[in-house]
Amino acid sequence: MTDSPTRRSRSRARTARRLTLLSAFLLLLTMLPAGVASATGRTWTVYPNQSIQDAVNRASSGDVIRLVAGEYKNQAVCVNGKGLTIVGAGADKTLISWPDWTKPDVVNANGSVTPGDQVDAPAGGNACWSEWASHDPESVKQGTLQHQLADDVSGLFFLNPNGPVTVTGLSTLNHTANGIVVEGGKKGVVVYQTKGKGHDRYGILASNSSNIVIKYNVETAVTRVPSSNTSGNSGTAGVSVSDSANANALVQGNRTNGWNIGVFIRESRTGAVVGNDITNSCVGINLFDDTNTEVPPNQASTINAGNFAVLSNNVHDNHRFCLAGIGQVAARLKVSGTGIAVVNMDTVLLKYNTVINNGPADPVQLLDFPAAGILLLSLPAFNTTTPNAAIPVEKVAVVSNKVTGNTTAVDPDGPGPQPAFRAPLDIEVGFPPGTVLADPTNPNNPPIPIPPIGSGILFQGNTCGYQLVGLGAGNVKIDCGAH
Numbered sequence: 207m208t209d210s211p212t213r214r215s216r217s218r219a220r221t222a223r224r225l226t227l228l229s230a231f232l233l234l235l236t237m238l239p240a241g242v243a244s245a246t247g248r249t250w251t252v253y254p255n256q257s258i259q260d261a262v263n264r265a266s267s268g269d270v271i272r273l274v275a276g277e278y279k280n281q282a283v284c285v286n287g288k289g290l291t292i293v294g295a296g297a298d299k300t301l302i303s304w305p306d307w308t309k310p311d312v313v314n315a316n317g318s319v320t321p322g323d324q325v326d327a328p329a330g331g332n333a334c335w336s337e338w339a340s341h342d343p344e345s346v347k348q349g350t351l352q353h354q355l356a357d358d359v360s361g362l363f364f365l366n367p368n369g370p371v372t373v374t375g376l377s378t379l380n381h382t383a384n385g386i387v388v389e390g391g392k393k394g395v396v397v398y399q400t401k402g403k404g405h406d407r408y409g410i411l412a413s414n415s416s417n418i419v420i421k422y423n424v425e426t427a428v429t430r431v432p433s434s435n436t437s438g439n440s441g442t443a444g445v446s447v448s449d450s451a452n453a454n455a456l457v458q459g460n461r462t463n464g465w466n467i468g469v470f471i472r473e474s475r476t477g478a479v480v481g482n483d484i485t486n487s488c489v490g491i492n493l494f495d496d497t498n499t500e501v502p503p504n505q506a507s508t509i510n511a512g513n514f515a516v517l518s519n520n521v522h523d524n525h526r527f528c529l530a531g532i533g534q535v536a537a538r539l540k541v542s543g544t545g546i547a548v549v550n551m552d553t554v555l556l557k558y559n560t561v562i563n564n565g566p567a568d569p570v571q572l573l574d575f576p577a578a579g580i581l582l583l584s585l586p587a588f589n590t591t592t593p594n595a596a597i598p599v600e601k602v603a604v605v606s607n608k609v610t611g612n613t614t615a616v617d618p619d620g621p622g623p624q625p626a627f628r629a630p631l632d633i634e635v636g637f638p639p640g641t642v643l644a645d646p647t648n649p650n651n652p653p654i655p656i657p658p659i660g661s662g663i664l665f666q667g668n669t670c671g672y673q674l675v676g677l678g679a680g681n682v683k684i685d686c687g688a689h
Contacts, residue, residue, distance in 0.1 A: 258283045258292075258302070265290055267369040273376060275299040282359045282381060284334035289369020289393055292362060294376030297401040297424070302361045303379040306404075334363035338383055342407065358383045361402075366390035377401040384408045385425070391415035397423060402444075404428040409444045409465070418455035418477070420445055427464035427486075440526070443470035443492075445482075450474040451509045457482065466528045466541075467492045468521070471514060478515040488528035488541045489575075490521035490564065495550035495597070496585070510597070512551040518558045521545045527567040530575065542566040543577040545612060549585055550599055552660070556580065557605045561632075565613030570626045572617040578634035579612030579670070580604060584657035584678060586643060598678075600660025609633055609670040633668070633684050635659060636676030 247268035250261040254276030267289045275295035294300030338358040361378030378385035385402035388395045394417040401424045402409040409425030412418040425444035444462030447455045455477030462468040468484030471493045484490040495511035527542040545561040561579040584598035609632040617626035644651035658678040665685035673684040
């Protein structure tokens with residue numbers, strides 16, 4: 207049998223599109239940063255009974271802060287405007303810690319509440335704490351900053367450094383906002399071989415930055431009980447790249463356990479997520495263009511998020527339950543058990559990933575964000591009036607992944623008497639049939655159209671089982687067999 211000229215031409219066109227996309231990502235990988243930023247200035251040595259902040263204040267951009275082995279208790283460091291290298295004696299030897307704020311709050315005789323074992327910030331805090339509070343929705347309740355900014359403490363916070371930043375060989379513990387943050391790191395950011403545990407927002411975050419390397423770190427979350435000094439979740443994300451139009455990011459070889467999101471690529475363009483191990487999350491890897499931006503605050507994003515390769519990651523046993531969402535849907539969206547999600551981004555390659563045994567938590571309930579092993583989704587642009595603030599998910603290649611043993615939540619009668627149950631689902635494109643989206647900005651909650659899936663969705667050579675082509679997905683065909 208021979209193909210007709212028309213069929214042969216179409217086949218060649220499809221092959222050319224696939225090769226073009228794959229070639230683009232091979233080129234992307236050659237462009238990503240692979241090395242470690244080096245410092246050429248003076249070295250300052252700090253001991254556990256000394257203040258890291260004092261050394262930072264004395265240092266100049268390009269200097270090295272060397273932390274000898276030991277625990278640096280009750281320390282939260284703000285590096286404002288300087289590019290420094292901070293080096294510990296090893297992730298298991300050098301620890302920057304904050305008090306264990308999971309202890310119960312104390313109700314005083316006058317009715318005021320003292321957060322349990324939490325160190326309050328000085329009035330007004332410092333530049334880094336104030337900056338975080340200015341754009342973090344969790345920092346403000348009823349128009350008032352929590353605990354005079356005590357809820358915005360980070361272990362190491364680099365704010366608008368004027369040179370490269372490197373952090374390695376240390377651990378952070380229990381900080382009420384983040385472990386390690388670089389905001390405005392346009393000269394390069396490297397965080398490697400660190401550990402973090404028990405932070406309430408992010409373990410490691412590079413925001414509004416470029417030339418980002420986050421690799422070989424271990425981030426462990428702690429589930430919190432809601433109180434006056436905690437959001438009641440296990441932390442937004444273990445590792446995140448956010449609000450970075452020229453991220454040029456490499457997120458490689460990290461291990462995350464127990465976060466709301468294991469690896470969160472949000473409002474950012476160009477990078478690779480390679481060889482990470484992610485478990486016990488609500489969503490394992492989330493590539494998300496949500497039209498919102500944290501830096502600068504209160505502005506709709508104009509970043510055309512996407513151009514990421516997601517390669518050879520092990521995303522498994524993610525079953526946590528979260529109430530997610532910001533703005534009008536803050537803490538209202540039920541999310542649980544999704545392995546890898548690509549939402550509203552374009553030009554994404556998912557290849558050689560192992561995505562197994564992810565699914566909703568017990569008790570099973572209907573979710574606002576569909577659970578599946580791999581999910582490709584277009585969401586409506588909430589929280590902004592900017593036209594075309596987020597495009598539909600498009601130009602996504604899903605190639606040679608192992609996607610098995612994943613489940614979703616099914617509730618055939620919605621809020622009716624029949625309980626939701628767990629059903630197999632390895633790959634989903636679009637919303638499940640029957641989904642109705644409502645406008646959260648309108649008190650009458652009128653239905654809004656399901657956003658369509660964009661063009662250029664390709665599946666090839668995957669090992670997978672149950673699959674669903676949902677609403678707005680058009681003629682997408684999911685391939686679960688080797689070619």
